[in-house]
Amino acid sequence: MALEHAILVSLLEKPGSGYELARRFERSIGYFWNATHQQIYRVLKRMESDGWIDVREVPQQARPDKKEYSVAAPGRAALAQWLHEPIEPESVRHDLAVKIRGAAFDDPAALISEVERHHQAHTDRLAHYLAGERRDFTGPEAGAVPDAGRELQHVVLRGGIAYERMMLAWLDDVLATLHRLGGAH
Amino acid sequence: MALEHAILVSLLEKPGSGYELARRFERSIGYFWNATHQQIYRVLKRMESDGWIDVREVPQQARPDKKEYSVAAPGRAALAQWLHEPIEPESVRHDLAVKIRGAAFDDPAALISEVERHHQAHTDRLAHYLAGERRDFTGPEAGAVPDAGRELQHVVLRGGIAYERMMLAWLDDVLATLHRLGGAH
DNA sequence: CTTGTCTATGCAACGAGTTGCATAGAAGGA
DNA sequence: TCCTTCTATGCAACTCGTTGCATAGACAAG
Structure with missing residues (x-):
């Protein structure tokens, strides 16, 4: 909408x-x-x-x-x-979370390569964001004169960066968990 | 799908x-x-x-x-x-990110109360997750016998917790930015 | 010389998701 | 007593989103 x-x-x-x-x-x-x-x-x-x-x-x-x-x-x-107008908390769709819970009824170890693929995708996206930040939001003029549009674009980008870092840390946690379950088996 | x-x-x-x-x-x-x-x-x-x-x-x-x-x-x-089957990186819809970029063409300060509402919602959700974690994933049996379903549900919950914490930190960043822009005005 | 890619726009059909409404008995509060 | 809430299921209409296909000229690689 x-x-x-x-x-x-x-x-x-x-x-x-x-x-x-x-x-x-x-x-x-x-x-x-x-x-x-x-x-x-x-x-x-x-x-x-x-x-x-x-x-x-x-x-x-x-x-x-x-x-x-x-x-x-x-x-x-x-x-x-x-x-x-106020907006509602956005509706999320984390396929991977569903898959992880579903793996309990299948082979958890089979998910490892899938999770590794996602890890790689998020690593790439983080690198892309960081490159964009270096390109667009560094230099002498940054911070001197506050341009609202620039500042707001930057804070959204920082959100993207924070999201990717969080995801990578979590995916590491997921991989460790999957390995633990696979090994105990 | x-x-x-x-x-x-x-x-x-x-x-x-x-x-x-x-x-x-x-x-x-x-x-x-x-x-x-x-x-x-x-x-x-x-x-x-x-x-x-x-x-x-x-x-x-x-x-x-x-x-x-x-x-x-x-x-x-x-x-x-x-x-x-491999799944693709999920399609995201961050209304709030769009609003923040849009605020450059309106009054950024007007977004503050909206962002505070979201902050509150994420605080509540985090509390809810943490209560669930305490209820379902603590106690003597946790960790002793590795139950795959339990472990996998827990790692998904940890993802939710990490997400909410990241969002709260980012929303603080957004609020600080909006205040800075409003004050300079 | 053919195949593929890039710019640029669009139709048609289908599948997914939302909103409003309807039914209906039981329980609880004003 | 009336109003609301909770359990439980469902239809109908609508909008949103996806997929496949089509056109069409320019350019590059094989």
């Missing part, structure tokens, strides 16, 4: 086409809110017909023309309203 | 009715995988017609009769198969 709002934020940060939004959702924003290009195109259509966003046809050479979207006044208002 | 599997795990841990499953999803399991009673009843129907689970009508006094479900052999097999 908040894909519209995620798109509004992304377009306020920088106008762009549906395709570009889809790429952003794959990279930065998608780590906190994911969406496929189909979803994005459909929602952009609706937002446009609701007057939340404006379109501009941008002709290009050597590639198809694109439609660049930017946020209109009603879209800004809709975002402001959403920001003032 | 894995609600079936979450239900299978829950029914293997303890058979029960749709209503009981819905309550479990509200409490323990729902912190890692949430579902409404409508979804559960619908999926139970499908699982029953697929032969994954068995039903038993249980008459009761002073309350409506219930249908107690338990896992049949094909259900166990389906779960085992799923456990051996």
Whole structure:
């Protein structure tokens, strides 16, 4: 229900086409809110017909023309309203947690390689976040003049980093547990 | 796609009715995988017609009769198969992260009370987890005889605890950032 | 020269998830 | 007495999300 709002934020940060939004959702924003290009195109259509966003046809050479979207006044208002509404604790879906509890009824040791794969994925994502932090949030200007947008993007990124570190520590705990159960067997 | 599997795990841990499953999803399991009673009843129907689970009508006094479900052999097999399939890094939806980035285009200070509400919710959930851990995973037998199911439930619970602690630390960071931006204003 | 990848947009169909409503008896409080 | 809450199940309608497929030009590698 908040894909519209995620798109509004992304377009306020920088106008762009549906395709570009889809790429952003794959990279930065998608780590906190994911969406496929189909979803994005459909929602952009609706937002446009609701007057939340404006379109501009941008002709290009050597590639198809694109439609660049930017946020209109009603879209800004809709975002402001959403920001003032309370939201509920998000609904989580931890497949891995379900699998771990399920492993009690199968072979726990068989999960080890799966958990190791996840460990690797989180290691990669952490490295990606840290590289982004070094690139975008270090240097002399950082901290001198407080830019709200920059500060807020940084605190969200710090959240991503904290999440990945927590996950890695937990996955180590899970692996140790699985090895213990496998060995006692 | 894995609600079936979450239900299978829950029914293997303890058979029960749709209503009981819905309550479990509200409490323990729902912190890692949430579902409404409508979804559960619908999926139970499908699982029953697929032969994954068995039903038993249980008459009761002073309350409506219930249908107690338990896992049949094909259900166990389906779960085992799923456990051996790799799963992708779960898709996340952090509304709050979107709101925080969106606050750059509104009043950051207006988010403070919202973030404080989330802080409170996570404090409560952490307390709930810790109480559960004290209740179910302490005492003389804990650690002496390694029971796989118990150990695996405990490691999942430790994950929940680690998650809540990480969130609380991050929300403190977010609050400090919002206060800094509000004060500089 | 064909195959594959990248940009760019979109339809159609299906499956998953949400919301509102309905039933119905028992228990407990205002 | 009436109102609400709890147990227990379910239908209907709707929106959201996913998957498969299609188009189409440009470019690079084999």
